[in-house]
Amino acid sequence: MDDATAALRDLLSIMARLRAPDGCPWDREQDFASIAPYTIEEAFEVADAIERHDLPGLQDELGDLLLQVVFHARMAEEQGAFDFAAVARSISQKMIRRHPHVFGEAASRDTAEQNEAWERQKEAERSARQEIGTLAGLPRNLPALVRAVKLTRRAARVGFDWPDADAILAKLAEETAELRAELATRHRERLADELGDMFFVLANLARKLEIDAEASLRHANAKFERRFKAMEALAAAEGKTLADHELDGMEDYWRRVKEAERGA
Incomplete structure (x- = not known):
């Protein structure tokens, strides 16, 4: 058994012990919904370690994120839904399916061609799950800024897009004027609506400039x-x-x- 297999087996055993009837009361009380916020938090802490170029910290944060996967998989196994092995097999199969130029007979691709093929494959997978529509399948719990970029990227794939960044800046000026007009009313709902429109336009601008908005x-x-x-x-x-x-x-x-x- 190699080191990675042994270490992962130890982690799976630790989680099983924590969730056992005589395990940790806190761990036993958790469910998917209660653990989900920790999963999101750990993903952001991984991003923070990367941003700070902190490799020792990244090792630690990746471990915390892996624990979240193991935790969810253990809870699913207890319900007879799936286990960690099924999670690993599923992502392995997906990676092979989405990289036919590496694992199959498809011709080699450059980055742009691969990105296009990746999106086509994802669309096919969504259709197979009967997720119909250009915007189908986008998780609602994504950070709002990230989801805005993904929504506009999906819309752009069918041609619903501004021609360039200047056009988006013109739209931003329009939305700014609308927000300014609402300032006199102090109507919180309308102000929130106009402010949301400005954030959404800025997300579009980041996508158009190929800048990571988050x-x-x-x-x-x-x-x-x-x-x-x-x-x-x-x-x-x-x-x-x-x-x-x-x-x-x-x-x-x-x-x-x-x-x-x-x-x-």
């Missing part, structure tokens, strides 16, 4: 966090806090931090 926003979050902490450090060096300043004073700190970053 990664772009994570980068903006990290940049804001870094700069805000630097502002706090500047204030602390003067024996103050940001709350001791009016907005003009805080904006001066922000300008100084940005200038320092450009200088670096």
Whole structure:
């Protein structure tokens, strides 16, 4: 038995023990719905470790994510639905089916051709599951920004798309004007609707520019966090806090931090 097989077998045994009648009370109480948020959280922590180029952290986070797969598979096995082996066989079969240029007789492809073939195969699989329609099969629990990009990418495949980024920017200006018009009403539902339209257009713009919208926003979050902490450090060096300043004073700190970053 190789190391990977032995390690995976140990993990499966540990999960079975935790879910046993005399196992861990917390683990025994869980079900698919209660574990799902942890699964999503662990996937984001994997992405965070990658973003930080933290390979030791990535090893740890991948282990946490693998545990989620093992946990769900164990619960399904207890219900007689499927087990971990079935999960592994299913994804192996899918990878072989979606890569006929590697495992079959199809001609070799470049990346663009493979992406197109991949989408055609996924469409065929959705049809086999009787998921009919261009937008069928997109999970509703995806992060909203990710799902917006996927929705617009699906729509673009049948030609429902803006011709270029400039056209999307024009649409963004239109949506901005509509939001501005609603500001006077203070009608929360209409404001939320218009703001959602702006987010959706921005997701479209990211797709058109071939920029990962989620990664772009994570980068903006990290940049804001870094700069805000630097502002706090500047204030602390003067024996103050940001709350001791009016907005003009805080904006001066922000300008100084940005200038320092450009200088670096």
